[in-house]
Amino acid sequence: AQSVTQPDIHITVSEGASLELRCNYSYGATPYLFWYVQSPGQGLQLLLKYFSGDTLVQGIKGFEAEFKRSQSSFNLRKPSVHWSDAAEYFCAVGTSGTYKYIFGTGTRLKVLA
């Protein structure tokens, strides 16, 4: 069965510092991979997605993610974090067979001024 693991529940970084949020998935074939962001009291907004092709994906708000098949990972990165990036981040995996999307448990990001 497919699964998604986000090993970090909370991460705190200083404003201007770089950021990497980890995501590992379990699935036999090449999955569809997504990163979403959720601000308090809001729905989830798509940051970026990977279906196929170039393994380095650019998203909105200066975020990028890299698909590494050998490590079953899809880590999210940002070179310089802004205070407005404080939110919860979810990694998700989808498949072509079931069209179901499974979400990780989320990583809550805190940004220090």
Added chain:
Amino acid sequence: DAGVIQSPRHEVTEMGQEVTLRCKPISGHDYLFWYRQTMMRGLELLIYFNNNVPIDDSGMPEDRFSAKMPNASFSTLKIQPSEPRDSAVYFCASRGTTRGELFFGEGSRLTVL
């Protein structure tokens, strides 16, 4: 585009009462998903529809939960009778293509006293 619209945004009710949550997907999207979000369990897929037909309801927790999609622009999630453990944020999401990303509504926060 108006996005996915959910109502009500907040609902407070007493145990035993019937609760109906509503969702209007993005026009032209033929997949609709209902998720539940809690601190303990994260984001759980409850049910999803394709072209108004329920495809997978294996995530619906109990018979007290039911969902319908009478037409392409409207879906309901009903809980009858409600219990305190149903307190959560319920999200509706829609998707246009077979492998496209999910577009989420802002959620309905349910509190059952």
